[in-house]
Amino acid sequence: GESVGLHLPTLSVQEGDNSIINCAYSNSASDYFIWYKQESGKGPQFIIDIRSNMDKRQGQRVTVLLNKTVKHLSLQIAATQPGDSAVYFCAEFTYNAGNMLTFGGGTRLMVKP
Amino acid sequence: DAGITQSPRHKVTETGTPVTLRCHQTENHRYMYWYRQDPGHGLRLIHYSYGVKDTDKGEVSDGYSVSRSKTEDFLLTLESATSSQTSVYFCATTQDYSNQPQHFGDGTRLSIL
Numbered sequence: 001g002e003s004v005g006l007h008l009p010t011l012s013v014q015e016g017d018n019s020i021i022n023c024a025y026s027n028s029a030s031d032y033f034i035w036y037k038q039e040s041g042k043g044p045q046f047i048i049d050i051r052s053n054m055d056k057r058q059g060q061r062v063t064v065l066l067n068k069t070v071k072h073l074s075l076q077i078a079a080t081q082p083g084d085s086a087v088y089f090c091a092e093f094t095y096n097a098g099n100m101l102t103f104g105g106g107t108r109l110m111v112k113p
Numbered sequence: 114d115a116g117i118t119q120s121p122r123h124k125v126t127e128t129g130t131p132v133t134l135r136c137h138q139t140e141n142h143r144y145m146y147w148y149r150q151d152p153g154h155g156l157r158l159i160h161y162s163y164g165v166k167d168t169d170k171g172e173v174s175d176g177y178s179v180s181r182s183k184t185e186d187f188l189l190t191l192e193s194a195t196s197s198q199t200s201v202y203f204c205a206t207t208q209d210y211s212n213q214p215q216h217f218g219d220g221t222r223l224s225i226l
Binding site for chain 1: 117153155156158161171172203205210211212214215216217218219220
């Protein structure tokens, strides 16, 4: 499949453990944030999103935390499974930045059985 | 997912030839986007559309043109392909760019020899 990044940071976890993937965003005025998962040979898949007026949002087995003070976003995956192995990246939206999403470089998650 | 089909999925062509990539969506989303994804660069916006016949440039638009004659179709054209345009191209759509995530197709791998 396509290589999404030659020098991606990698997080290796044991199956069943919890995973935390971090993202530092650039614009303190960013209003909306999205986490995507990308498997080899596939397009990015939406996982969860959060608006800037929230600091936490939960989905099924995933939680996103937003710390606006330090411009930091994290994705927590509970009970990580082999099917969670993929590249994860965050995206931020800012109204005054051309109404475009800005994507982070990504983190590769490897789940060991 | 947003029913996005990209065609072709793979293409190999020679420098100087014209290339057109197609994105077809079945969700009646207003906004459509073309990105390229390269190792070390993440996703970069080429062009986007905010309605039929309404398009605008993104971050890396040089050498590319787009057209949207119907809501469901967004075409990306490389008028005279160069080796630097070898990449994986993704189409994305959303109904509301500021409140809803973009949903992606599975990409077109384009190699220009």
